[in-house]
Amino acid sequence: MVLHISAKHVSEIWDEAEAAHPDEACGVIAGAIGTDSPTRHIPMVNAAHSPTFYEFESGDLLRLYREFDDRDEEPVVIYHSHTSTEAHPSRTDIAYASEPGAHYVLVSTREEIASRSEFRSFRIIDGVVTEEEVVIT
Amino acid sequence: MSNSGNPTVEVRIPTILRPYTGGAKLVSAQGSTLRDVISDLDGNHTGLAERLLDGDALRRFINLYVNDEDVRFIGGLDLALKDGDSITILPAVAGGC
Numbered sequence: 001m002v003l004h005i006s007a008k009h010v011s012e013i014w015d016e017a018e019a020a021h022p023d024e025a026c027g028v029i030a031g032a033i034g035t036d037s038p039t040r041h042i043p044m045v046n047a048a049h050s051p052t053f054y055e056f057e058s059g060d061l062l063r064l065y066r067e068f069d070d071r072d073e074e075p076v077v078i079y080h081s082h083t084s085t086e087a088h089p090s091r092t093d094i095a096y097a098s099e100p101g102a103h104y105v106l107v108s109t110r111e112e113i114a115s116r117s118e119f120r121s122f123r124i125i126d127g128v129v130t131e132e133e134v135v136i137t
Numbered sequence: 138m139s140n141s142g143n144p145t146v147e148v149r150i151p152t153i154l155r156p157y158t159g160g161a162k163l164v165s166a167q168g169s170t171l172r173d174v175i176s177d178l179d180g181n182h183t184g185l186a187e188r189l190l191d192g193d194a195l196r197r198f199i200n201l202y203v204n205d206e207d208v209r210f211i212g213g214l215d216l217a218l219k220d221g222d223s224i225t226i227l228p229a230v231a232g233g234c
Contacts, residue, residue: 056231061230062202065227075230090232096230096231098229099152100152
């Protein structure tokens with residue numbers, strides 16, 4: 001399994017994660033259903049405004065999924081940042097992962113590593129985490 | 138036409154719960170409160186209630202909307218429903234370190 005993502009989207013995700021640090025940043029990249037191609041980047045407000053938790057605000061979430069419905073899209077990438085831990089899904093991330101078709105992208109803005117060095121992607125299906133290659137196009 | 142004591146509502150089902158509805162993303166249900174509707178859904182789609190409820194409360198990371206309003210702000214599971222109301226179920230998008 002592999003994630004194909006544009007350099008522009010990677011850079012935008014990093015910009016958001018660094019701007020939000022020390023709070024977690026989050027968002028999605030939508031794509032046409034069934035294409036596995038992330039095309040429309042939608043940064044989301046972290047309603048938790050927390051360095052250890054993220055959540056899309058419930059009204060934002062509804063509007064997001066209505067848009068998906070209107071545009072025949074699905075969330076191809078769901079991303080968030082970890083601000084003091086590694087870019088790997090936590091137990092919480094795994095417990096709440098509710099889109100089995102999505103690529104869960106994690107980045108880490110923790111201070112002890114080189115900036116923009118940890119950008120990883122995972123599938124989380126039925127509680128099982130599988131890391132996948134990231135191909136930047 | 139259903140009587141006012143048992144309204145018929147439409148329920149939008151998120152991808153992750155469609156295995157319970159045979160793949161359907163829109164199903165019909167009856168009930169005068171949200172709690173009753175969940176019970177009715179579970180009667181036709183066994184196991185759905187357990188994904189939505191923790192004991193008799195809505196699970197923390199399941200969002201329910203009635204006519205686009207988050208039910209947590211308008212009465213929760215005891216909210217009275219009307220014929221034709223539209224219910225949307227969306228698991229939260231959330232996580233942490």
